Amino acid sequence: MKRRTAREKALQALFQIDMTELEPKEALENILEENENMDDYLEMLVLGVAQHQERVDTAIRENLEKWSFERLAKVDRNILRLATYELLFVDSVPDKVVINEAIEVAKRFGDDQSGKFINSVLSKVSHSPN
Numbered sequence: 107m108k109r110r111t112a113r114e115k116a117l118q119a120l121f122q123i124d125m126t127e128l129e130p131k132e133a134l135e136n137i138l139e140e141n142e143n144m145d146d147y148l149e150m151l152v153l154g155v156a157q158h159q160e161r162v163d164t165a166i167r168e169n170l171e172k173w174s175f176e177r178l179a180k181v182d183r184n185i186l187r188l189a190t191y192e193l194l195f196v197d198s199v200p201d202k203v204v205i206n207e208a209i210e211v212a213k214r215f216g217d218d219q220s221g222k223f224i225n226s227v228l229s230k231v232s233h234s235p236n
Contacts, residue, residue: 107145109199113188113211116151120184123156130156155191162190169230181216182223189228201232 107115119133128136130152138144155162166186167175175183189208192199205228212220 107148109147110207110210112145112148112151113207114214115145115148116155116188117181117184117211117215119148119152120155120187121180123152124180124184150196151188151191154195155187158191158195159187162187162194165190165194165231165234166227169227169234171226179216179220182212182220185212185216185220185224186227189224190231193228193232205229205232 115137118137119130122128122133122136123130134144134149134152163175166183170178178186185208188211189204192204193201196204205225208224208228209221212224216224
């Protein structure tokens, strides 16, 4: 599975968790297609966000301007969680790649303004001393 696909599927799992409070493993099972095997990167992203959600959400909150965390669209919030987790905990992916991937995922799943908003917040997260 390509990393972009893993990120998109991770977003779907995180969205399910956010909406229904499913356990991460169950959400992962729900998003896999029939006969599709679990991807290591996908699993690491979803379980990592779940394990470090408090720190991830704090980093996002600290870098929001004129928005409260609770007012964020659920898609945008979960794209931010996914990318912030990668920025803080995945050293093998450069920050610029993480941000660009998040913008592309936002263009596909978010609204017209999601890409710009995601870029703005993640740029601040990547430059803040977390």
